[in-house]
Amino acid sequence: MAKAQQRPTVSYLIIRKSAVFLAAQLLTIELVFLLAAVLFLWAGPSLVTVPAGVTPPVIVGIGVTAALTSLLIKLILVLGAILVWVNEFYEIRHGEILHHYGVIARHRQVYSTRDVKAMVIDQDMGGRLFRYGTIHLHNPALEAPIVLEHIPNPNRCQTLIAEFLPEIEGKTTFLRPGGVATS
Incomplete structure (x- = not known):
């Protein structure tokens, strides 16, 4: 077998x-x-x-x-x-997202993703044409959402990121210019 x-x-x-x-x-x-x-x-x-x-x-x-x-x-x-x-990238781990940036002085921002409840993809016409977008992770415990800017192929990244975020409720929302939201 x-x-x-x-x-x-x-x-x-x-x-x-x-x-x-x-x-x-x-x-x-x-x-x-x-x-x-x-x-x-x-x-x-x-x-x-x-x-x-x-x-x-x-x-x-x-x-x-x-x-x-x-x-x-x-x-x-x-x-x-x-x-x-x-030298600028996002490292997604279970429970946190690390934003690494800087060439000479290396910096790292750490965001907790334990309470992330929603993920929103914002993609304008240029983003749809060249396949990039911005992903917003909404965490009620934080004042502002976690923003992953100018991510290539945000639809694919959304499914990969969702595997690291078990607390997400419902479907992902896609924002289009003009305030039109689709799921």
Whole structure:
């Protein structure tokens, strides 16, 4: 007789913010530097006057130095955006949610989920298009709800989170823009 397959137990769940927001930050950085380069190439020659006696190799050297400095600044901004995204996540455990954030100074907020009675998913048009949303966990013992912002695929995460929250009553509510709620 074959043994019945047992479902593996999970002791915690890690959820990061949607990668859409990382891509938006990287695209913004790219567009700002592209705009700066276009403005420099368009307006640069009319703004700069070359003093007499300056040789073309000196001008090229200044241009190369400016380009490398711009590239270094862009690289630092891109790495910073990636590090912030990688180091911010939610850790869902039985009885608590931990929000980890910070690159240099690491921070951790701990929320008790023992009395969570409801879970609400807030998803706007952009969220439905790019599959992200915000999950609100309502705990009567806390003044404000626990908010998990910009979670990828909130419908799937809701079912995973519900396994860690046995006290939830009823169905999850989905909020649409304009105050329309569906279950």
